[in-house]
Amino acid sequence: MSMRRHWSLFATASRYALIGHARNRFAMLLVVLYVPVWIALAYVTIPDRPAPFRLRATGEVLSPAGNQLTQITGALNAVTLIAGFMMFAATFTGGAFDRRLAMAGYPRPHLVLAKLAALTLACAAVAAYATAATCVGWSPRQPLVLAAALFCAAMTYGALGVVFGSVLGREVEGMFAILMISILDLALQNPLSSSGSDSAVVRYLPSYGAVQASMSAGFSTASASQGITIQLLWLFGASFAGFLVFRRRTRDALPPVRRTSRPVPGTDPGAAAPGAAAPHVPPQEDAPAPRVRSPRP
Amino acid sequence: MEVRDVHHSYRRHAVLRGVDLDLRPGVLAGIVGENGAGKSTLLKILSGEIGPDLGSVHHSGRFGYCPQSVVLDDSFTVRQHLDFFRCAFGLTDLRRAEEVLETLDCTAYLDRRAGLLSGGTRQKLNLTLALMHDPDVLLLDEPYQGFDWETYLRFWDLATKLRDTGRSVLVVSHLAYDVGRLDELWRLEDGRLHRQEARPEKGAVT
Numbered sequence: 001m002s003m004r005r006h007w008s009l010f011a012t013a014s015r016y017a018l019i020g021h022a023r024n025r026f027a028m029l030l031v032v033l034y035v036p037v038w039i040a041l042a043y044v045t046i047p048d049r050p051a052p053f054r055l056r057a058t059g060e061v062l063s064p065a066g067n068q069l070t071q072i073t074g075a076l077n078a079v080t081l082i083a084g085f086m087m088f089a090a091t092f093t094g095g096a097f098d099r100r101l102a103m104a105g106y107p108r109p110h111l112v113l114a115k116l117a118a119l120t121l122a123c124a125a126v127a128a129y130a131t132a133a134t135c136v137g138w139s140p141r142q143p144l145v146l147a148a149a150l151f152c153a154a155m156t157y158g159a160l161g162v163v164f165g166s167v168l169g170r171e172v173e174g175m176f177a178i179l180m181i182s183i184l185d186l187a188l189q190n191p192l193s194s195s196g197s198d199s200a201v202v203r204y205l206p207s208y209g210a211v212q213a214s215m216s217a218g219f220s221t222a223s224a225s226q227g228i229t230i231q232l233l234w235l236f237g238a239s240f241a242g243f244l245v246f247r248r249r250t251r252d253a254l255p256p257v258r259r260t261s262r263p264v265p266g267t268d269p270g271a272a273a274p275g276a277a278a279p280h281v282p283p284q285e286d287a288p289a290p291r292v293r294s295p296r297p
Numbered sequence: 298m299e300v301r302d303v304h305h306s307y308r309r310h311a312v313l314r315g316v317d318l319d320l321r322p323g324v325l326a327g328i329v330g331e332n333g334a335g336k337s338t339l340l341k342i343l344s345g346e347i348g349p350d351l352g353s354v355h356h357s358g359r360f361g362y363c364p365q366s367v368v369l370d371d372s373f374t375v376r377q378h379l380d381f382f383r384c385a386f387g388l389t390d391l392r393r394a395e396e397v398l399e400t401l402d403c404t405a406y407l408d409r410r411a412g413l414l415s416g417g418t419r420q421k422l423n424l425t426l427a428l429m430h431d432p433d434v435l436l437l438d439e440p441y442q443g444f445d446w447e448t449y450l451r452f453w454d455l456a457t458k459l460r461d462t463g464r465s466v467l468v469v470s471h472l473a474y475d476v477g478r479l480d481e482l483w484r485l486e487d488g489r490l491h492r493q494e495a496r497p498e499k500g501a502v503t
Contacts, residue, residue, distance in 0.1 A: 005387075012384045016373065023372035096368045100426070102364065103345065106385035 007241045009107060013114030020090055027086045031126055035078045036133045043067050043137045053191035055215055055222070056203070064219040068138055070147070072214050075130040075216050076207060077182060079150050083253055083278075084157035084164075084178040090115075091165025092174060095249055102250040112243055119158045127151035145217035145224045152231040153210035157182065159238035160206070166245035181206065206234050219222040298343070298434045298465060304488075305338055310400055312338045313349070314488030316367035320467055321433065325460040327476065327495075328469045330485030336469055339485060340365075340438050343467075358433030365438035367423040371412030375403070378411065379429065382490075386430035394429035400455055401425065401448055417443040424452070435459060435466045453478055 021027065041076055046067040053069075054061045100107050127150035139144045157178065164174040185205045202208055213227030300318040304311070315321040320326055330336045341347045343354055369378060385440040398404050401421040406414060411422065420443045427435065430492050442454050453475065456466050460480070468479070476482050482493040 009384060012381065016377065016381055017371075018372065019377070020372050094370060096364075096366075097370045099346075100364070101381065101385050104382055104385035104426075104430075105387065239412045 005109070009110040010114055013106070013111050014117045017090070017114050017118035018121065019151055020094065021086055021118060024086060024089055027082060027089065029128065030078075030082050030085070034082070035075070035126070035130050038074045038078045039071050039130065039133045040137075042070040046070045051191055053215075055220070055255050056212060058216065058220070058222045059220060062219045064215075065138075068218065069191065069215075071137065072140075072218050073151055073211070075134055076153050076210060076214060077186050079123070079126050079154040080157035080182050080186075081178065081209060082160040083119070083127055083154035084173065084182065084192060086122060086135060087119060087158040087161030088165040088174045088178060089161075089171075091162045091246075092168075092171055095166065098246070099250045108247060108250055112246055116239070117160075119155065123151050123154040123158060127154055130217050140218040141221050142217040142224065145228075146214050148228060149210045149213035149217060149224065149231065152213075152228060152235055153207045156206055156210075156231065156235045156238050157161065159235065159242040162242035163238065163245055166242075166249055180288075186211070195266075206238075207231070298353045298357075298436075298467070299353075300343065301353050303339070303342055303349040303354065305335075305342060305347075305351075311488060313342070316352070316484065316485075316488070316490050319464040319489055322433070322465055323460060323463045324480050325409060325456055325466045326468070326481040326483065327479040328467065328483045328485055328490065329476075329493075332471060334485045335488060336471065336485055337365075340436070340469055341407065343436055344485050356434050359430055361427040361430065361432030361435045363424050363427035363440050365433075365442070367416075367419045368463065369411040369422060369426075372410065373490075374408050374410050375414075376407045378422060378426060382426050382429060385442060386458045391429070393431050394425055397425045397428045397455070400451055404449070415443075417445060417448065420444065421448070428455075433464055436462060437466065439467045439470055440468060 044067075048065040048067045050063040051063055051064040051066040051069050063073035098111060101111065127147045130150050131140075131147040134140060134146065135143055142181050161174070161178060164177050167293070168174045168177065185207050189202050189205060189211045191210065208232030209227045210228065211227070213231060216224040216227060298318070298320040300316055303313050303316040305313040316339060328336065328339070338347075342349045342365075344429070345354075373381065375398075379391050383391055383394070397402070398407075398421070403418060403421045403425070403426070406418055411419060420440075424437070424440055427437070437456075443450050444452060454467065457478070459466050476493070476495050479495045482495040483490040484493050485491075
């Protein structure tokens with residue numbers, strides 16, 4: 001396959017992934033309204049008295065204003081929910097369509113990379129927007145790091161959304177799964193709402209790295225690289241899980257590069273029970289359907 | 298398409314117990330069966346969605362599959378669907394897709410989003426996506442659901458034309474309704490395919 005064809009496949013799939021997200025009106029509405037409203041309300045309603053807590057990553061004790069701290073956890077909450085919801089919706093409703101595309105010969109790596117590219121763009125935009133909304137009230141010490149932390153957390157939940165969209169059978173189940181995980185995840189880490197935020201368990205929560213990094217970014221000049229690294233690990237783990245479930249759902253469409261007739265994809269003739277009929281392979285010149293890319297002359 | 302001794306069970310419940318089928322070029326064939334006879338399972342295996350427990354399925358040449366439930370993305374227009382699948386099939390143009398849409402009288406909806414189309418029009422697009430790469434073997438699962446009478450007749454014209462140009466077409470339906478239009482008819486019963494007589498005098502609709 002030529003480079004140009006690779007690029008064309010990737011670009012086309014990315015374009016349609018973005019169109020799909022953009023047509024998800026509810027998610028767009030959430031981005032435009034929910035993010036700033038949450039952030040503004042947190043700032044206005046939560047008292048600004050200091051809420052001291054120890055940053056696990058550096059061991060520093062920080063004393064940020066309670067409302068600023070809540071803004072950051074609120075921003076994390078908003079971006080993770082939106083990304084998780086968007087990806088869940090796209091995966092849940094698009095599962096059969098993706099399978100059809102893959103069966104028609106669309107290479108799955110290109111489809112997956114395109115989804116990842118669209119998710120990356122969407123998360124970057126949402127993270128930048130949420131950071132900008134936060135910066136309206138006060139000045140985080142390291143706004144770029146804050147944006148990076150929000151971005152990584154959103155990406156992680158986006159990947160989790162793909163997993164849930166693939167394995168859960170009903171839309172409402174996925175929504176609840178994402179909501180519940182996000183609530184548990186962030187409530188347990190918020191020093192205002194939980195004294196457990198200093199417990200060892202929180203280290204294993206999906207947005208632990210992002211919370212640590214964004215707190216460093218908001219209230220100290222300490223390096224947030226450890227937090228970002230932990231979050232990237234979660235992101236890779238969740239993305240890998242997302243890729244695996246996507247592959248499983250569209251597995252039959254994997255076009256093996258052979259120019260003989262194909263057994264039904266997903267069937268391993270060698271794995272057939274003893275006594276199984278030997279696969280019948282007639283001599284044929286033609287490549288099977290999904291592998292033939294040229295139109296009939 | 299060659300199907301050899303396909304078996305499939307769900308836990309202990311055997312649904313297919315040795316299905317054999319040869320679909321030669323230039324044949325318009327049909328499979329009928331009652332609800333629960335295993336048609337859906339057979340279709341899933343023929344289309345590659347699941348693998349059989351035993352046996353094998355081979356397609357030679359390009360393969361097209363029109364699923365029973367319409368598989369579209371509601372946020373894309375008809376034109377965007379065609380463009381996306383053009384890329385998937387690696388086609389240089391949409392000539393064939395346009396011909397099919399023309400035949401099914403669907404060209405007026407090119408720029409309308411799939412989510413806003415009527416059920417029949419969605420099915421037309423569903424069918425077009427299965428035909429647009431001019432497949433050699435075509436598997437159609439209840440392909441005329443939601444079609445009005447005129448479109449239904451056009452569909453059979455299209456299927457006949459494909460057969461006449463050497464394609465293999467397999468139509469699966471729960472009703473033995475149009476057996477007169479078929480060259481071969483099979484009934485799925487007790488997990489096996491039984492050859493039936495295709496009777497032009499009874500089934501033909503003109």
